[in-house]
Amino acid sequence: MRLVFVGPPGAGKGTQAKVVCQRFGVPQVSTGDMLRAAKAEGKLPAELVAKMSAGGLVPDEVVIGLIDGRTLEADCADGFLLDGFPRTSPQAEALDSLLSSRRQSLDAAIALQVPFDLLMERAILRRTDKRTGQIYHLKYKPPPPDAELETRVDDQEDVVRHRLATYEKMTAELLPYYEARGMLKRVDGVGDVDEVSKRIFAALSAS
């Protein structure tokens, strides 16, 4: 199963990606996580760190390179779920040619759809426990009292607005790209985690 997950920041992409990956036994490949890991190790050039912190996109060739290398690793042999990639149509094209050079193809692109106001609330109140990596939400999934919470720098309100605007531009390119190829599955992302997961599995089995 080779999947692409398209969803705005705060749509629950990360959470749903974990459920889907567990079901299909494939790894979740997140360019955001890979970039944050590179940044934490001090391996990300300063100009890219600045772009990320401001909620902008890093250049296509950087993320394409990351995906190229990561999807060749052994755990991706039976498939993968791409989370946060592609974000532009050049990235989508690069992914297609990368896969076809390996005689592979994507099975589906899942677009998680959530209204703007809810996205703002979800992202702004999102917190991570820095010891466990577990993601909480101050309103919908309160953390335990002993959690050591941190807020992603790009979850600050003005940055979230910018990330959402960037996302709007991106979907304006990407959704038609996958729609034209008959691969797009639009899934309503409003509801509890199980409900949304069921919709995703239903959409995938309808293909």
Ligand code: AMP
């Ligand atoms: P995410 O965790 O997917 O929201 O990604 C966090 C940040 O990493 C984004 O705001 C971008 O700065 C950068 N990033 C992640 N994936 C990509 C991508 N496919 N193309 C460009 N920038 C990306």
